[in-house]
Amino acid sequence: MKTSLATIVTVVGILIALSIIMIYSTSGIFAQEKFADENYYLKKQMIWVSVSLFCMIVFSYLPYRILRPLALVGVFAALALLVVTLLSPLGQAAGGASRWLKLGPIRFQPSEIAKLAIIVYMADVVARKQATVTEFFKSLLAPSILVGIVLVCVLKQPDLGTTVLLACTWMVIMFIGGIRFRYVVIFIMTGVVNLYFLIKLFPYRMKRIISFLDPFKDPHGSGFQIIQSFIALGSGGLHGVGLGQGTQKLFYLPEAHTDFIFAIIGEELGLIGTSSIVLLFAVFCISGMMIAYKCTDIFGKLLAAGITMMITAQALINMCVVTGMLPTKGIPLPFLSFGGSNLLVNSIAIGILINVGVRGNEQPENAVLKTKRNAAAAEYNKGERKRLANA
Amino acid sequence: MRFRGNVRIVILLFCCVIVFCSLLGRLYFLQQYKTLDFMQLARFQHLSKVQEHPHRGKILDRNGKPLAVNLIVDSVFADPRKVTDPHLCAYHLSEILGVDEKKLYERLTRKKSFVWVKRHVLKETTEQIAALKLDGIFFKEEITRYYPKESIASHILGFVGIDGKGLEGIEAALNSELQGEMGWKIVTKDAKRREVAHYMPTYKPAKNGNNVELTIDEVIQYIAESELQKGFEKHQPEWAGVIVMRPYTGEILAMATRPTYNPNYFGDNPTENRRNRIISDIFEPGSTFKIISCSAALNEGAVRFDDVFDCENGAFRVFRHTLHDSHPYGLLTVPEIIAVSSNIGTAKIAMNLGQDKLYEYLKRYEFGDSPDLVLHGEEGGILRPLKSWSGLSIVCIPMGQEISVSALQMVKAVSTIANDGTLMKPYVLKKITSPEGEVLYEGKPQAVREVISPKTAKQMNEALKLVVARGTGLNAALEEYAVAGKTGTAQKVVNGRYSHSKFVGSFIGYVPADNPEITIMVVLDAPKGQYYGGTVAAPIFKEVARKVLQYLEIPPEQNNQTVSTNQQGNGRI
Numbered sequence: 001m002k003t004s005l006a007t008i009v010t011v012v013g014i015l016i017a018l019s020i021i022m023i024y025s026t027s028g029i030f031a032q033e034k035f036a037d038e039n040y041y042l043k044k045q046m047i048w049v050s051v052s053l054f055c056m057i058v059f060s061y062l063p064y065r066i067l068r069p070l071a072l073v074g075v076f077a078a079l080a081l082l083v084v085t086l087l088s089p090l091g092q093a094a095g096g097a098s099r100w101l102k103l104g105p106i107r108f109q110p111s112e113i114a115k116l117a118i119i120v121y122m123a124d125v126v127a128r129k130q131a132t133v134t135e136f137f138k139s140l141l142a143p144s145i146l147v148g149i150v151l152v153c154v155l156k157q158p159d160l161g162t163t164v165l166l167a168c169t170w171m172v173i174m175f176i177g178g179i180r181f182r183y184v185v186i187f188i189m190t191g192v193v194n195l196y197f198l199i200k201l202f203p204y205r206m207k208r209i210i211s212f213l214d215p216f217k218d219p220h221g222s223g224f225q226i227i228q229s230f231i232a233l234g235s236g237g238l239h240g241v242g243l244g245q246g247t248q249k250l251f252y253l254p255e256a257h258t259d260f261i262f263a264i265i266g267e268e269l270g271l272i273g274t275s276s277i278v279l280l281f282a283v284f285c286i287s288g289m290m291i292a293y294k295c296t297d298i299f300g301k302l303l304a305a306g307i308t309m310m311i312t313a314q315a316l317i318n319m320c321v322v323t324g325m326l327p328t329k330g331i332p333l334p335f336l337s338f339g340g341s342n343l344l345v346n347s348i349a350i351g352i353l354i355n356v357g358v359r360g361n362e363q364p365e366n367a368v369l370k371t372k373r374n375a376a377a378a379e380y381n382k383g384e385r386k387r388l389a390n391a
Numbered sequence: 392m393r394f395r396g397n398v399r400i401v402i403l404l405f406c407c408v409i410v411f412c413s414l415l416g417r418l419y420f421l422q423q424y425k426t427l428d429f430m431q432l433a434r435f436q437h438l439s440k441v442q443e444h445p446h447r448g449k450i451l452d453r454n455g456k457p458l459a460v461n462l463i464v465d466s467v468f469a470d471p472r473k474v475t476d477p478h479l480c481a482y483h484l485s486e487i488l489g490v491d492e493k494k495l496y497e498r499l500t501r502k503k504s505f506v507w508v509k510r511h512v513l514k515e516t517t518e519q520i521a522a523l524k525l526d527g528i529f530f531k532e533e534i535t536r537y538y539p540k541e542s543i544a545s546h547i548l549g550f551v552g553i554d555g556k557g558l559e560g561i562e563a564a565l566n567s568e569l570q571g572e573m574g575w576k577i578v579t580k581d582a583k584r585r586e587v588a589h590y591m592p593t594y595k596p597a598k599n600g601n602n603v604e605l606t607i608d609e610v611i612q613y614i615a616e617s618e619l620q621k622g623f624e625k626h627q628p629e630w631a632g633v634i635v636m637r638p639y640t641g642e643i644l645a646m647a648t649r650p651t652y653n654p655n656y657f658g659d660n661p662t663e664n665r666r667n668r669i670i671s672d673i674f675e676p677g678s679t680f681k682i683i684s685c686s687a688a689l690n691e692g693a694v695r696f697d698d699v700f701d702c703e704n705g706a707f708r709v710f711r712h713t714l715h716d717s718h719p720y721g722l723l724t725v726p727e728i729i730a731v732s733s734n735i736g737t738a739k740i741a742m743n744l745g746q747d748k749l750y751e752y753l754k755r756y757e758f759g760d761s762p763d764l765v766l767h768g769e770e771g772g773i774l775r776p777l778k779s780w781s782g783l784s785i786v787c788i789p790m791g792q793e794i795s796v797s798a799l800q801m802v803k804a805v806s807t808i809a810n811d812g813t814l815m816k817p818y819v820l821k822k823i824t825s826p827e828g829e830v831l832y833e834g835k836p837q838a839v840r841e842v843i844s845p846k847t848a849k850q851m852n853e854a855l856k857l858v859v860a861r862g863t864g865l866n867a868a869l870e871e872y873a874v875a876g877k878t879g880t881a882q883k884v885v886n887g888r889y890s891h892s893k894f895v896g897s898f899i900g901y902v903p904a905d906n907p908e909i910t911i912m913v914v915l916d917a918p919k920g921q922y923y924g925g926t927v928a929a930p931i932f933k934e935v936a937r938k939v940l941q942y943l944e945i946p947p948e949q950n951n952q953t954v955s956t957n958q959q960g961n962g963r964i
Contacts, residue, residue: 027585172403176396231436234429245439250581271422275415282411289404293397305400309407316410321654323417 004287005296005357010349011284012056015277016049016334019261023338026249026264027257041257041338048340052347059351063359064300067352071124074117075146076276081110082153099157101329108341111154113161115169115310116345118147122170123302126177130298133178140174142289160198160205161329165313167191172309173302176292212327225260228253229322233266241269257338259330262322277336285312288353295360304356307349314346437579441586445571447536448600450548450561452609453642453821459548459562462537465517465530467508471745473527474499480525484508487519491542499527501894511535536562538654545613546667547646547766547819550654555837558657561603561666561819564765567825568831571600571666574871601831604822605640611635614938620912622931623649626918628896632669633935635800637808638901638910640836641815643764643799643941646670665718671768673795674916677881678732678863678924679899680791684741686851687752690812690843693744696850697724700739710782714738726854730862732878734790741789749788750777755842756804756814758796764819772796775848791881793891798897805899808851809875809907812843858903866929867898869937871947875907876900876932879925884918893917900929902936908945911935 020042027041034040067074085101086255100107122143129139147170175184199205207222215223215230232248235241246267249256256264267273288308295301311334318333320326332339334346421429421861429719450459474480477499485492488509498506508528517530536551556568574597578586612842615633623631628649635645648668651659657843666672688694705719716733728736741749753759759774773795775784787793797819807814816837843851855875860862863878876898883893901907913928913935921927 010618029581176399176403178396178399193402230421230425231429231433233418234426235433236422236428237430238423247433247579247587250437250579250587252436252582266418266422271418274418274422278414278418282408285407285411286404289400298396299401301396305403309403312407316407316414319414320410323414323421325414325417339783 004290006352007283008291008357010351011280011287012059012335012347015152015280016053018265018277019336019338020045020049021243022261022265022268022336023257025246025268026060026261027338029250030257044340045338045343048343051340052344055344056347056354059348060354060358061078061175062355064303064352064355065297065359067120067303068124068299071117071121074113075121075150078110078114078117079146079150079153081113082150085110086156099159106340108344111157111159111166112341112345114150114154115162115166116349118150118166118175119169119303119306119349122147122173122177123299123306126173126179126302127299127308130178134180136183138181140179144170155198158202159330161331163315164191164195164329165310165317165331166383169306169310173306175297176305177302208327209327212324215324225254226324229260229263230324232260232263233323236267236270236273239272240266240268240273243268251306259318259337260322261330261337262333264318265336266322281312281315281319284308288312291353291357291360295356297360297362300356300360304360307353311346311349315371333364438577439580441576441578443574443576444534444555445554445573445597446534446599447551448569448602448826449569451602451604452544452612453605453644454608456602457539458544458609459538459606461534464511464513464533464535466510466533467512467517468529468531469499469506469508470504470527470529471499471501471506472504475526480528483525483786484520484524484528487516488512489667510861526844530715531941535696537908540609540613541655542651542653543616544607544610544646545652545654546648546665546669547607548654549656550665559607560667560766564767565603565820565823569600569603571826574598584586597646597681599826601826602824603820604824606637606644606706606819606821606834607646608644611939612645612647612940614942615647615935616651618931618934618938619647619649621934622913622915622927626896626915626920626927628918628927630668630672631915632672632798632893632913632916633931634669634802634912635935635939636725636802636806636817636910638809638907639815641803641806641817641819642652642834642836643817643819644909646799646819658938658957665768667768669798670762670764670766671770671797671916672916673770673797674914675794675881675884675886675897676791676801676897677879678791678794679801679805679877679879679897679912680796681729681732681737681759681789681852682808682855682877682958683753683756684729684737684744684749684789684844685725686808686847687749688740688744689725689850690847691744691748693748694725694740696726699701699724700728700732700736702728702735704863705735705739709738709786712783712786714786726857729854729877730860732858732863737789738786746780746785750780750787752842753794753809755840756807758794758800758804758837761801762797762799762803762817764799764817766819769798769799772800778864791879798912799915801897801899805901805912806907806910807842808848808855809910810848811845812841812848814839835915852904855900859900863923863925864898864900864929866925867900867932867936869902869933870939872902872936872940872945873902873904873948874900874902874933874936876929876930880922880924894922895924896924896927898924898932900932902940903945903948905948908943909936909939911939913926 008199023045024042028038031040034037099109100111125143132139151163151166171187199209211222215226219227228248233251246264248267249264253260253263292301294306314331314334317329318332321329332342446461449457452458477496481492481496485495490509547560548559549554549562551562552558556565574595579592581587591883610692615635619631619633631649633647636643646669650664652664702720702723705716707714714735716735720733753774759771760853761769761771784793803817816839818834820834822830824830831872852875855877856873858877859874860870864876867876879897881895882889883895885893895916896918899912901910911932913931915927918927
């Protein structure tokens with residue numbers, strides 16, 4: 001348990017440190033052009049990193065069990081924010097999608113909050129309904145419908161990538177929580193069918209799929225981004241061209257400091273850099289799952305697994321997109337990509353994960369009490385039975 | 392019920408590990424296996440080679456006055472997609488640039504991002520356009536060759552084609568010196584095709600062309616051109632030329648040809664106007680050639696200066712032909728034969744010399760050989776080898792028939808006499824200097840050989856002075872300087888026969904006769920009306936000589952050549 005915790009803290013620390021260097025390297029020229037200040041993104045990210053680290057520490061000390069009563073509130077809050085984003089003028093459109101909510105100087109993505117809310121909510125529900133978890137329709141249908149509404153809101157933005165990610169998280173928690181295998185298969189199949197129609201009905205998604213299958217068919221149009229990503233990765237070779245020496249960030253990869261930062265890492269630090277990052281995430285995944293494995297509290301177990309899988313899935317999806325193994329999705333690379341709300345939510349999640357690691361093996365106070373009470377009751381019953389027998 | 396969550400965690404973890412491993416495999420594929428392909432793609436899109444054009448070297452006259460320079464001009468182009476009001480644009484631009492409005496409108500409405508409006512426009516004009524602030528109209532600085540003296544010396548200078556390559560004259564002959572070396576730099580460009588300053592470019596600067604200084608004197612050239620122009624207009628020959636050479640160095644001071652052209656607009660003229668006929672057109676020289684044959688005979692001692700020949704009263708039967716003089720003469724001394732240009736006298740002198748010796752002297756004067764200036768298109772003339780001479784050749788060649796020469800060759804030969812018998816190699820290239828001022832080449836006077844002895848040269852000088860004083864060259868006489876020269880009137884060969892209506896009138900001579908500064912030859916090919924060299928060419932010679940000597944500040948001398956000159960000369964003193 002101790003090792004897993006230390007590993008997670010180390011991995012996250014390395015990733016955040018690297019992100020500051022790489023965001024400076026990738027965004028400098030872009031920021032110079034856009035804001036006449038090459039440190040624009042760096043400064044912003046530094047502020048977010050400080051806030052995020054602070055929140056991570058706070059949540060790592062906050063007993064995770066206090067989240068349980070807040071679970072339902074969290075989901076409704078996330079839902080409300082999503083609806084506001086979609087419907088009110090506070091929602092900010094960027095690149096044809098209204099994913100941002102602006103409150104004063106802070107701009108954030110409600111879908112990020114939804115990620116955490118769904119994990120906490122599902123973990124709570126599944127933990128509470130352990131007895132009847134095998135009967136999906138009896139126990140988990142109503143909560144799943146609530147999650148479904150959240151998913152629809154995110155899909156409406158439109159943000160298919162995050163929707164798929166949220167659906168996966170929901171599935172993972174139910175899967176680990178003990179849902180029957182046949183339901184897993186049914187859900188995955190329904191998901192695939194839904195995906196098929198969601199892609200088929202929207203031509204721009206179809207285009208992405210086509211450009212994913214054969215990017216060189218339209219190298220200056222839909223295939224441009226992924227080809228530029230290949231060029232970045234490929235020209236890096238083993239050692240990379242050197243930190244700050246990459247040329248793909250010169251507007252060849254648009255906004256390289258966000259979703260495609262992994263490609264620039266590949267260009268500047270080479271295969272050594274990229275494989276190190278893949279391994280760091282793998283180590284994170286294993287450590288997170290170890291925490292879940294060893295946690296004796298079911299809520300803690302589901303929470304840890306959900307958080308680990310959410311972050312790992314984001315990382316894998318992002319890296320697969322960058323390497324051309326998945327069609328382009330708007331999913332950032334956790335801890336490395338520029339982006340405030342994503343970093344903040346992921347950091348809070350890590351804080352919770354740490355707390356689960358620290359406190360997951362403690363017997364919950366009420367549980368201990370219950371046991372004592374049961375023991376006392378048994379004692380009493382025993383004595384009663386004796387008395388009855390004697391009588 | 393036993394909680395099965397932990398088994399499922401392991402299953403999930405296993406799935407994740409599989410994805411992680413395939414990701415590593417994919418990265419290896421992209422970054423190791425395919426790396427060279429992508430590196431090439433990256434180079435292809437990031438790096439671009441930008442050429443840097445050198446400045447072409449200047450061409451200067453002997454005093455450093457510019458004859459050919461570079462002019463930085465603007466070219467006007469448009470981006471039709473950015474032109475908001477093509478009608479208004481076309482109207483304004485056609486007003487200022489003089490381009491057809493309709494054509495311009497058509498160009499401005501094309502679906503392109505780049506069209507030329509007009510190339511090579513002066514700065515003042517583009518400033519006018521810039522002041523209008525028209526949308527989508529831009530300027531590009533370009534360098535163009537400019538000849539500030541326009542048609543002056545155009546045949547020597549030549550011109551430069553659109554691609555910046557010299558096409559004729561010095562521009563062509565010394566193109567490799569003038570053009571310099573193209574530079575390049577490999578720059579990193581961003582996706583918007585802009586150069587990125589931050590990345591160090593690989594750089595090879597352009598090397599500007601070397602400057603070329605000619606032996607041509609701008610003022611003398613101007614004098615020659617303007618006097619020739621007058622004669623050209625008056626006599627309307629097919630072509631005319633003047634060449635001025637410094638006899639004791641071989642420097643060509645001026646070389647003018649008519650018809651002419653303006654190298655700034657070389658395309659507007661027919662090709663034949665651009666030919667430097669002084670060096671590339673050959674003709675039968677006629678009587679001027681008698682100087683050559685007589686000097687040979689005198690130098691060999693075949694005749695003596697005061698030998699008397701019977702000029703047969705104008706008709707002399709030789710080799711079944713009858714040779715005529717323009718006027719019948721009786722007994723004449725050698726200088727008198729030259730002075731009156733007697734064909735019969737010359738033939739007799741040459742026959743005394745013999746054809747072997749004559750041929751030897753013609754070779755020593757370098758007839759038949761290209762003079763080898765640096766210019767392109769030089770002709771060496773036609774001197775048939777001795778074995779194909781006919782019996783009549785010994786009569787014809789001394790009087791300038793059966794032989795073809797260029798004006799440059801004649802000037803070179805006569806300069807030999809002016810230079811006490813030593814043949815100087817003519818040259819037009821004074822100096823080549825690098826842009827930094829380092830002298831790379833310097834043209835120096837080059838004595839080729841002593842063709843005739845100084846004594847013979849002196850005798851020939853006396854004879855040539857007599858031509859101007861009392862012979863056929865009266866029209867070339869100057870008031871303040873003694874002139875030595877010879878007229879020439881050659882029948883042109885038309886369809887293989889000597890024409891009786893087309894002549895080449897010429898005059899060749901040098902001044903001041905006893906201390907020669909310049910040798911001048913004037914040629915008029917097929918002038919209309921009068922055609923005698925003494926009538927058409929000698930006056931041009933006289934004017935050029937007078938003005939050039941004045942320009943060169945040669946002190947006037949006591950001149951006994953003409954009575955009138957004498958009186959004026961005395962009055963001055």
